[in-house]
Amino acid sequence: MSGPPSPSPLLAALARGGLRAAEVYLKTGRSRHVALADASELVTATEEAGWAVRAGDRGGSFFACGTGSPPEAETEWPPLAGASLDLPAAESGEPWQEPRELDAPLLAERESLALLAAIDRELAAELPGARLVAADLDEGASESRLVNSRGIDVAWRLRLAALRLEARGPGGRTRVLGVAETEARRLSARGLARQLADSLSVAESGRPPAERRGAMLLAPPVGARLLEGLLPRLVGEPAGGGLLPWADRQGRLGSEVWTVVDDGRLPGGVLAAAWDGVGAPTRRRELVAEGQLPRAGAARPGPSPAGHRRASWRDPPRPGASHLFLGRESRLSPACLIARVERGFYWIEAAGAARFDFEGDRFSLPVLGFALEGGRARSPLSGVAISGTIAALFAGLVAVARDLRFFPADGMIGSPTLLIEGLEIVEAT
């Protein structure tokens, strides 16, 4: 592999310039983007090479990034300002075995176009009259190297294929589906087409239900959207007190089924790596364990309960999820959970983003799905949102299935099928 050049000379130059805390990040990558839209095709090949430096001393710090060679003269760096820079020290992580697929070649242009054409074909077969309006397949590989003045010198590689599909049904409704895998070869045209066809079919034939309460099954895409809505309180800035406002004095949040995990080295995870965005070893961290916050009375288990992410070399690292998921173990299949519901709802897709009003203790999420009767899916439902207090969301989770799936968001967000009670159904706005 031809990775980034050694950042050590630059680190030494920063130290010579009197910057006692310094971090140098170098990234190279290559990707292929194939898109279909408006009866046209786009094939893009991108080669990326960027650097980023954070440095400072007691007088403040700066962040600089760019392409090409970083500045050599001290005078070319931005002036120091604000607080000093706090960098992590070198730490040894658990042994790490790089996934084999990191070395697999990217899908060729023809293969990429054939995959998108196959999805379009399968979609038309599943739901006559439906078609892809737009499709974007991005597949890329990158190498990162990070050194800092506290002894960190680490490198990692990533491999990611992201697919976004927009389809229109025979009735004119459109639905969007986004998925990510380590390799585009793992994407199944038939599976994706079925998922889109189901979603379009329900969106076009569904009606709002007469009943507005009942037990609800949330399929993985719906559960993941809810978890995504909670992200700012799970891994964001600690200013909002995390999830503490919903916990009792002992730090109990709600149902013991609530276990939220962030795992930067999740086996098979598309963002799995040995190191995070500041060079700290990745690990499995329980942000909520069986309904309990990590330390009763503590606002946070640390400055970043998950790890740190770098969206690209253009951005400073920030607290962020890698693979964040509802991690309660289960042997139950989704069918077992469906069979438990005598009368209720099965929401298979989110029809938009979740809205969380943390100050007002409310959330809502537009959904599509079916009415459940006697453990069977009946009439299709759409045009509604599930809603309630955030406290009810924590209290009402009854059980999870074993079908954990991940979806691309700000990191990868995962959820199995959830059985939840105590939520309401409102008109989608």
Added chain:
Amino acid sequence: MSFAGLDTAAVARSLSALLEEPEDWVDAYFERIEEAAWHGPEGPPPGRVRREQGLAVRLVRGRRTYLASRDEIDGASFARALRQVARAWSASPGAEPRLAMPGWDEPAPLAELGGFAEAVETAIARRRVAFPLRLAVRSHRREIQVVGPRLVPAPEGERFFSLEAEMPWGRWGTLLPTLDTAAAERVAGALVARFRARQALPPRPGREQVVLFPAAAAVLLHEAIAHALEADVLGASGNPGRALGVKLGPSDLSVLDDPGSAPGETRRTTDDEGLAVCRRWLLRAGAVEQPLADMAWARASADLVPGAGRRGRRDLPPGPRSTHLEVLTGSRAESELLAGAEGGLAVPEADWGRLDPGTGRFELSVPYARRIRGGEPSEAVGRFRLSSTVADLLGAIYGVGNRSEPAGAGWCAKGGQRLAVWATTPALALGAVEIRP
């Protein structure tokens, strides 16, 4: 100028070797970007600078576009991109062109950005209020050079500023052509108005008369007219040329896209495809005259004129976008518009607008407004949305103000391309439109 060291003639010669069919289009795009940001003393680290340059080579053949981009500007990177776009290079590509770029000579304007943040805080304090506030001020500088096989337009450059404010009751952002005292006062005024309206109750759902002041009208027009008249949006539901002549608004509503009269240092003579921009009448007397089109859409439809191709990043192809919307002034003073909407809502600004191209439904999110009483904006009302179809919303415009004002419409992120869009518009009065919480 940064591109003086590019041997554009050699680039053009190399590009011409890619042309195989009469309808082939090929170009090279060179880009140099500097973004400096001041995040306030508590934001770690407060001073941030990004300086990057790169290139892209594009070949359009039939319905397929090939694009290769690199994060370097040098002969070897250009030659690799060219080979990648050519895919099967039948003959020797020739010598690599000389592509020399100068260093970054000027320091990033961090002190200026920090000074502006202080000026805003001082202007807020002068209004005798204080509230938690985090300001991020950025400068944006971009230089581009497009080279075609036959034409090499002059390089283009743009420079402007942006500001983001984070408060306990929400975020607010704006684009600024310059950082001067007047801009600091405007920003302070907008932030204080949000602070004072933070606990106001939203209006009841229903239908209300509304007067949109320039900053709010700019967001409405960008979403409801500019986006609706982009050739790719129109093309999603058929031939974009069919939109010509369609009556979208009242007769006293005329809207242009004129990159040549954009504010400050954002003015353009060519677009991001190197094609001349024009004073484009999107709506003349309420009827669609010339939708926004880039080269690809103009080649596909004889009714469309290119010159509105914009690209937010070198690794993405250009698309048809507006740059600077201009609404011709009408005959009514703002006081007349307010008097004519007694009991309705005066809307100083909008957070965002959203158009669903499939259904034509449009929403405008309003952070706060003021109830119009006695022909004046009076008590505040809280957050709500205007909701309608584009046709109904534009059809509801019954008055156009006689004083226009430059207003940065904001960042547009359509298709993952983040672009600054500008507007110069008067106030607009709308008849009963639907209000939702």
